[in-house]
Amino acid sequence: MNKAKYTQEVPEDRKEVLKIIQEAKKPLKIMILGGVDSGKTTLTVYLANELLSQGFRVAIVDSDIGQKGILPPAVISLGFPEGIFTSLEEIRPVKHYFVGTITPNQFFGEMVTGVGLLVNEAIKRKADVVIIDTTGLVHGSGVELKRMKIEITKPDLILALQRKNELEDILKPFESKTRVIRLEISENARLHTREERRDIRREKWKKYFENSKEYVLDLRKFYITGTLMFQGREIIEEEKSILENLFKWIVFYGRKIIDKYFVVKADIGAFPRSFDKNIMKAIDLENLSNLIVGFIDKNGFCLGLGILKLINFKELKAHVVTPLTEAELSNAVEIRFGRIRVREDGEELGLLNRDAL
Known part of the structure; x- marks a missing residue:
């Protein structure tokens, strides 16, 4: 190794x-x-x-x-x-x-x-x-x-x-x-x-993830960094419907940060879509699955890593697999999003660009 x-x-x-x-x-x-x-x-x-x-x-x-x-x-x-x-x-x-x-x-x-x-x-x-x-x-x-x-x-x-x-x-x-x-x-x-x-x-x-356990974490109890996904305000139903109809998406979650939208979506049908990236950032829901995240303490150091399995956006709860214990997780004040997707067996599923999130 x-x-x-x-x-x-x-x-x-x-x-x-x-x-x-x-x-x-x-x-x-x-x-x-x-x-x-x-x-x-x-x-x-x-x-x-x-x-x-x-x-x-x-x-x-x-x-x-x-x-x-x-x-x-x-x-x-x-x-x-x-x-x-x-x-x-x-x-x-x-x-x-x-x-x-x-x-x-x-x-x-x-x-x-x-x-x-x-x-x-x-x-x-x-x-x-x-x-x-x-x-x-x-x-x-x-x-x-x-x-x-x-x-x-x-x-x-x-x-x-x-x-x-x-x-x-x-x-x-x-x-x-x-x-x-x-x-x-x-x-x-x-x-x-x-x-x-x-x-x-x-x-x-x-080896790092071999003794991991899955936790359901309330994201409202942490600072969320490394992503724009929870900045600004949550979009309203009217905005969500407009985006879905305009781009043939299923929009799972969205925020508006000043004059720019950030949405988590899935495409309905396979055909090209174009939009101004200065006013819209969109990420496929599947790219959040198996994403590496870091648990950060009050001093800015990383206590350990987790693999994000899914986010329940309605309840703002994340399912995360990590070798950290509950006691160790209790010292985390922040969850920071990474840019590599990995399974527990060590298989790497790909890298995301810095600006993807």
Whole structure:
């Protein structure tokens, strides 16, 4: 299930980096950068274990939302390994920040906010060394994402794993501000296909939700975020009838937010429909089924994930499957909507665009 396992058979430059970290002033923040399958998590596991064996208090911020080691996917997680460990999955998280999808595209705000908050939390909890594991998005918009992560966390050390020069656009602006060490990619690093990465996620989703229970939750008792679906005012019957007749829809629920409508609907008949997206947002009811949601506490951290099964819009009650207990759910003040649909068996059903909800 995990690509990265603890091994002491590493290139010599890793051992040199370890000496630098051991001798550096603490607390020390380290950000690891690299493309897909460059060995970032393997390096994280190696450094963390070696530092633990030297008596340092190590924190790991796992922000690789698509290939998470610390469960579950779709969140950024903070963990403090208590002893030697084989893979990140063994680490019990102390905090999560909800992103709600498996790709950082369209979610830069959540990625930067989550990493920043969790690094601060690690320092507050007296970590000697904070290791930040990142996603493999390092080209195009990924350059800007990494820039923002570096600016918000201000790492003392950046470890750059690159095959050629693919990280230079990220690194050059920061070489005068922080220490950058370029590392070779291990000959043991293996590229995984998209299907293999999806299979790995499937097993992780399945493991996270394996002991889940279904709850019926009164949405009026929570703040609802990550969606426009409950903003503004509820539409009246006359508006509902007009929309249904105009577009041949069944409208299950609708709101009007200033001068824009948001409706949950199902099509009657298969034919093209067009409307001005500046005044209308519509989502198919089926796209809400199996949608990942996050349960958020009063401090903005994610207590855990749930799978939305259905919403009774008349009573504003949601049926949600989650491994959280009733006691844990009692600490949630907010339900935040994600953008990936997943079944309890781990099968991913698809991603929604950021603006879909």
